[in-house]
Amino acid sequence: MTAGRQTPPMIDPFGRAVSYLRVSVTDRCDFRCVYCMAEDMTFLPKREVLSLEELDRLCTAFIEKGVRKLRLTGGEPLVRKNIMSLIRSLGRHLKTGALEELTLTTNGSQLARYANELHACGVRRINVSIDTLDDKKFKAITRWGDLHKVMDGIRAAKDAGLQIKVNMVALKGVNEHEIGTMLEWCHANGHDLTLIETMPLGEIDGDRTDQYLPLSMVRARLAEAYTLEDIPYKTGGPARYVEIKETGGRLGFITPMTHNFCESCNRVRVTCTGQLFMCLGQDDMADLRAPLRASEGNDLLYDAIDEAIGRKPKGHDFVIDRRTKQPAVSRHMSVTGG
Numbered sequence: 001m002t003a004g005r006q007t008p009p010m011i012d013p014f015g016r017a018v019s020y021l022r023v024s025v026t027d028r029c030d031f032r033c034v035y036c037m038a039e040d041m042t043f044l045p046k047r048e049v050l051s052l053e054e055l056d057r058l059c060t061a062f063i064e065k066g067v068r069k070l071r072l073t074g075g076e077p078l079v080r081k082n083i084m085s086l087i088r089s090l091g092r093h094l095k096t097g098a099l100e101e102l103t104l105t106t107n108g109s110q111l112a113r114y115a116n117e118l119h120a121c122g123v124r125r126i127n128v129s130i131d132t133l134d135d136k137k138f139k140a141i142t143r144w145g146d147l148h149k150v151m152d153g154i155r156a157a158k159d160a161g162l163q164i165k166v167n168m169v170a171l172k173g174v175n176e177h178e179i180g181t182m183l184e185w186c187h188a189n190g191h192d193l194t195l196i197e198t199m200p201l202g203e204i205d206g207d208r209t210d211q212y213l214p215l216s217m218v219r220a221r222l223a224e225a226y227t228l229e230d231i232p233y234k235t236g237g238p239a240r241y242v243e244i245k246e247t248g249g250r251l252g253f254i255t256p257m258t259h260n261f262c263e264s265c266n267r268v269r270v271t272c273t274g275q276l277f278m279c280l281g282q283d284d285m286a287d288l289r290a291p292l293r294a295s296e297g298n299d300l301l302y303d304a305i306d307e308a309i310g311r312k313p314k315g316h317d318f319v320i321d322r323r324t325k326q327p328a329v330s331r332h333m334s335v336t337g338g
């Protein structure tokens with residue numbers, strides 16, 4: 001399966017080494033979060049989606065090209081049938097030391113079922129997305145989600161020895177006054193918390209201008225109640241962290257809108273159909289499914305990856321305002337993966 005030839009690492013035109021791959025293993029999900037999807041979504045026909053074996057081969061090729069951190073996402077990664085077979089198989093790269101970290105971003109709905117197995121496969125940290133601790137509001141935001149199930153999942157994950165980072169999208173008028181509560185809950189339970197600004201990705205039912213809450217404002221408000229100290233902690237992603245003196249826990253800010261973090265970008269993303277996106281906020285992509293399926297060796301695949309990395313753009317240019325009604329890119333976050 002692996003190619004005979006040595007393949008060079010991925011260095012983009014701006015000198016940034018690509019060492020972090022996020023793979024969306026499915027575009028499907030058991031939730032319909034209001035900022036992420038329209039309620040009535042059309043999903044990809046199954047034949048267009050890479051098989052688990054193809055995803056394994058693709059991830060392995062990226063690891064051979066220098067990827068050290070791999071995050072599975074979606075859609076909801078844990079609703080893909082037999083997903084554990086892929087995770088188990090990818091765990092072999094942790095054992096050899098080729099991969100430093102195998103992780104996933106999940107809505108937590110299936111965690112109670114999979115937590116122990118994830119740990120057994122070598123997963124040590126996971127991101128779980130929860131935007132509110134109020135079960136009625138949780139239902140309103142996720143449309144189809146059940147907070148109790150997610151909480152059971154989080155408990156199971158903690159018991160299994162997984163470190164948990166909670167992702168919370170800051171939504172104006174929805175959860176903006178619950179950030180302190182979430183912070184206290186996360187830190188009391190030993191979880192990090194990361195706040196995310198909404199990004200203009202894909203058509204949704206509502207107006208994004210109504211949802212967008214700049215994290216600079218959230219930070220200023222939090223600073224009235226807590227002591228925030230900037231810390232150099234990094235997880236390989238775009239979050240910048242502070243320590244909250246009162247709780248002793250960490251709080252991250254992902255600010256694609258108010259502070260562009262592109263200069264240190266080390267990431268690329270692959271969709272479940274094998275499209276490689278060099279930037280979450282741009283439309284340019286390279287099809288990897290054709291070279292993957294064209295031969296059993298990886299030479300064509302490596303060439304396609306090298307050519308694409310040579311086009312990685314400097315950064316994104318997201319705008320959310322009243323005049324910009326179109327999303328920056330037409331893909332939903334569930335296609336490219338968070």
Ligand code: SAM
Nearest residue numbers: 036074075076105106107129167198199333338
């Ligand atoms: N289903 C999983 C979950 O919810 O964690 C993984 C995929 S989801 C697309 C990954 C992350 O993207 C979640 O934390 C979600 O809240 C976030 N997200 C989705 N749409 C977004 C948007 N338009 N702007 C900012 N974050 C978004």
Ligand code: SF4
Nearest residue numbers: 029031033036075107
């Ligand atoms: Fe599903 Fe995650 Fe999107 Fe919510 S944010 S609809 S859980 S993919």
